[in-house]
Amino acid sequence: xxxxxxxxxxxxxxxxxxxxxxxxxxxxxxxxxxxxxxxxxxxxxxxxxxxxxxxxxxxxxxxxxxxxxxxxxxxxxxxxxxxxxxxxxxxxxxxxxxxxxxxxxxxxxxxxxxxxxxxxxxxxxxxxxxxxxxxxxxxxxxxxxxxxxxxxxxxxxxxxxxxxxxxxxxxxxxxxxxxxxxxxxxxxxxxxxxxxxxxxxxxxxxxxxxxxxxxxxxxxxxxxxxxxxxxxxxxxxxxxxxxxxxxxxxxxxxxxxxxxxxxxxxxxxxxxxxxxxxxxxxxxxxxxxxxxxxxxxxxxxxxxxxxxxxxxxxxxxxxxxxxxxxxxxxxxxxxxxxxxxxxxxxxxxxxxxxxxxxxxxxxxxxxxxx
Amino acid sequence: xxxxxxxxxxxxxxxxxxxxxxxxxxxxxxxxxxxxxxxxxxxxxxxxxxxxxxxxxxxxxxxxxxxxxxxxxxxxxxxxxxxxxxxxxxxxxxxxxxxxxxxxxxxxxxxxxxxxxxxxxxxxxxxxxxxxxxxxxxxxxxxxxxxxxxxxxxxxxxxxxxxxxxxxxxxxxxxxxxxxxxxxxxxxxxxxxxxxxxxxxxxxxxxxxxxxxxxxxxxxxxxxxxxxxxxxxxxxxxxxxxxxxxxxxxxxxxxxxx
Ligand SMILES: Nc1ncnc2c1ncn2[C@@H]1O[C@H](COP(=O)(O)OP(=O)(O)OP(=O)(O)O)[C@@H](O)[C@H]1O
Ligand SMILES: [Mg+2]
Numbered sequence: 062x063x064x065x066x067x068x069x070x071x072x073x074x075x076x077x078x079x080x081x082x083x084x085x086x087x088x089x090x091x092x093x094x095x096x097x098x099x100x101x102x103x104x105x106x107x108x109x110x111x112x113x114x115x116x117x118x119x120x121x122x123x124x125x126x127x128x129x130x131x132x133x134x135x136x137x138x139x140x141x142x143x144x145x146x147x148x149x150x151x152x153x154x155x156x157x158x159x160x161x162x163x164x165x166x167x168x169x170x171x172x173x174x175x176x177x178x179x180x181x182x183x184x185x186x187x188x189x190x191x192x193x194x195x196x197x198x199x200x201x202x203x204x205x206x207x208x209x210x211x212x213x214x215x216x217x218x219x220x221x222x223x224x225x226x227x228x229x230x231x232x233x234x235x236x237x238x239x240x241x242x243x244x245x246x247x248x249x250x251x252x253x254x255x256x257x258x259x260x261x262x263x264x265x266x267x268x269x270x271x272x273x274x275x276x277x278x279x280x281x282x283x284x285x286x287x288x289x290x291x292x293x294x295x296x297x298x299x300x301x302x303x304x305x306x307x308x309x310x311x312x313x314x315x316x317x318x319x320x321x322x323x324x325x326x327x328x329x330x331x332x333x334x335x336x337x338x339x340x341x342x343x344x345x346x347x348x349x350x351x352x353x354x355x356x357x358x359x360x361x362x363x364x365x366x367x368x369x370x371x372x373x374x375x376x377x378x379x380x381x382x383x384x385x386x387x388x389x390x391x392x393x394x395x396x397x398x399x400x401x402x403x404x405x406x407x408x409x410x411x412x413x414x415x416x417x418x419x420x421x422x423x424x425x426x427x428x429x430x431x
Numbered sequence: 432x433x434x435x436x437x438x439x440x441x442x443x444x445x446x447x448x449x450x451x452x453x454x455x456x457x458x459x460x461x462x463x464x465x466x467x468x469x470x471x472x473x474x475x476x477x478x479x480x481x482x483x484x485x486x487x488x489x490x491x492x493x494x495x496x497x498x499x500x501x502x503x504x505x506x507x508x509x510x511x512x513x514x515x516x517x518x519x520x521x522x523x524x525x526x527x528x529x530x531x532x533x534x535x536x537x538x539x540x541x542x543x544x545x546x547x548x549x550x551x552x553x554x555x556x557x558x559x560x561x562x563x564x565x566x567x568x569x570x571x572x573x574x575x576x577x578x579x580x581x582x583x584x585x586x587x588x589x590x591x592x593x594x595x596x597x598x599x600x601x602x603x604x605x606x607x608x609x610x611x612x613x614x615x616x617x618x619x620x621x622x623x624x625x626x627x628x629x630x631x632x633x634x635x636x637x638x639x640x641x642x643x644x645x646x647x648x649x650x651x652x653x654x655x656x657x658x659x660x661x662x663x664x665x666x667x668x669x670x671x672x673x674x675x676x677x678x679x680x681x682x683x684x685x686x687x688x689x
Contacts, residue, residue, distance in 0.1 A: 328497055329534035333548035333600060334523035343547060347538050428537055428580035 123402070134395030142402075143395045146386060154382045154403060157222015163214065167225045170206040173199065174232065200236070203229075218296040224379040224407050230296075230368040231411075234304045235361050241304070242311025242360075243350075247341065249316055260312070267309035272367060275302050280374055295374045307364040314356035318349035351426050358419040362412045379404045441475035441635075441651055446509070448473040448604060448635055449494060454503035456489060463489050464500070465659040473603070476636045478646040478667075481656035482682060487639045490656070491606045494637070495526045508603055524552060527597030531609040533589045535581035541568065541592050542577040545599045553600065560599070567595040571625045587618030591625050598629075605629070607638040641686050647671065655679045 083089060095105045126141025137143035156164055177199035180192030207229065209215040221229065248260030267275070279298045287293075322345050330340035350357070369380045377385055383400035386392055449471035456464040463486050471477060479487050492498040493505055496512050496519045505512045507522045536544050545564035549555040555563075568574045571591035573584075581589050590610055597605060607626070611619045623645050630636060630649045640646070646653050646667050653670040655663045655678070663670070663679045674680050 323532075323534075325530060325532050325534035326536065329528075329530065329536070331497060332495055332523060332526075332528040333597075334520055334552040335548065336520070339551050343551065344536055348536075351538065426538070429582040 238307035241308035245312035246315035318353035441472040527602035
């Protein structure tokens with residue numbers, strides 16, 4: 062049709078050539094990512110303009126024009142932020158009204174958290190055998206350190222506050238909501254009608270009611286119904302509600318993961334003689350949880366931020382401390398955004414850390430490319 | 432039939448290792464298995480074929496209770512399959528199964544795939560389980576892949592791992608459900624070779640397959656199923672050369688014509 066001969070062959074094979082300079086290196090990256098289309102060019106330029114408008118004033122306000130020294134609001138005379146309170150008040154942001162002579166106990170509880178979590182997450186640490194036991198015992202150890210008793214001075218839970226309170230409530234919620242969520246997810250897929258109905262009812266009820274409502278019910282209504290002798294610590298009540306709330310969402314996230322596991326995986330396990338719990342633990346859950354990591358971390362982060370709701374039982378977590386300082390006689394009128402900025406920084410560090418860790422975990426668990 | 436003839440033939444004085452009597456099964460209202468009677472002797476090798484939807488998979492899945500039957504008796508190695516969970520566990524330990532889609536565990540290495548059941552079901556020490564796994568991985572000719580993940584292997588290699596994984600439980604019976612149907616043509620032979628090799632060890636095998644060369648080479652008996660029933664069964668030569676039923680003839684003409 063084209064008039065060319067049908068048979069053609071190559072006398073010499075082509076040699077490899079380097080890629081054009083415009084497609085590799087910094088220039089290549091910018092072309093591909095920032096200036097690939099006219100829309101992209103416009104977006105890039107607008108973003109740069111926006112940054113130029115906002116970042117320098119923010120840096121000026123936060124650092125360059127800020128006042129760092131002083132003992133009261135009247136010392137803050139500059140244009141910028143007033144950070145003079147940091148020196149006397151930072152411990153209150155971190156520990157709330159926890160007694161100063163017991164700070165070491167809170168510190169130790171947080172420090173011990175590192176190995177406790179480490180031994181749960183990483184299989185190949187030294188002394189792994191004892192480490193697991195330590196992880197299991199950690200909640201008791203931490204509770205003992207924080208609350209006291211048995212020789213240590215008792216700290217009432219209404220003295221808890223600051224970021225330590227957010228950490229305690231958040232970590233308790235995270236540690237408990239995952240297993241409860243797993244059980245609820247399995248329950249919802251169970252063949253036993255009672256288990257299934259209970260799980261569905263629980264999940265749908267909790268998801269259908271705002272968290273703040275649940276908290277009010279637990280704090281204000283519950284004592285009316287319960288006999289007088291039964292008194293549950295208020296902080297415990299809040300933590301239970303926050304945990305259950307997160308568990309319901311967790312259950313749905315994990316159910317999504319479970320549904321993504323092909324039937325063949327269950328069958329292979331059954332055919333080899335593994336029981337239900339063995340199959341779940343060894344075959345199904347490791348895969349389902351891996352798929353669910355983004356959703357799980359999402360729920361964790363949500364839970365962690367919900368810990369600021371302890372304010373409704375009159376406890377001053379880090380956000381409460383931020384508000385408290387704004388209305389303080391010494392600092393009134395001089396300090397407002399600053400304290401929120403500090404609280405935001407604390408939250409950001411933890412939440413961003415969780416998010417980075419989850420990305421790292423996903424990469425590490427990816428068995429398809431290695 | 433080269434190595435297949437060498438070892439002792441099936442049966443002998445013992446009872447059949449699998450006894451299926453009057454088996455009926457329904458999926459909802461659909462009568463999928465109808466009055467199946469099947470005796471399988473120890474060391475016997477059976478190939479099951481038949482058109483799609485004829486109930487071949489369902490039949491062999493009734494043997495390890497991946498499917499539950501409603502009528503009739505299924506007795507495996509002297510244990511009857513009932514609702515008794517103990518019996519089901521006992522039988523699953525003795526019966527290995529290889530699936531069309533391999534069903535390897537993607538989050539575990541090849542070696543871990545192979546040692547999982549021995550460790551958790553047979554309560555075998557890890558080191559011993561690993562030794563056995565390496566023995567079978569060598570048998571299926573991929574010991575060097577032991578530390579890789581299934582996702583990094585070719586289909587043929589994955590299916591050989593799946594066979595090794597089943598063998599690590601040292602089962603008395605092996606069930607194969609179309610083990611080569613999901614494979615590219617160039618990989619079918621490597622899997623069939625492993626199965627022929629396994630046949631040489633005297634394993635009792637029930638194989639659902641349309642690989643007629645394999646059936647001729649290895650099977651003691653070929654069973655043809657259609658519409659949930661066993662339509663015809665015979666030893667391979669006669670089955671292929673002189674089928675009796677019209678359905679069998681039609682089926683054979685269809686699969687042999689390409
Ligand atoms: N879980 C199930 N629920 C309802 N119907 C089913 C189920 N499993 C199989 N069937 C139906 O039962 C019939 C027999 O299925 P089976 O898988 O045993 O056929 P098969 O002979 O193995 O076919 P194939 O060659 O396609 O694998 C088919 O019509 C199928 O649609
Ligand atoms: Mg089938």
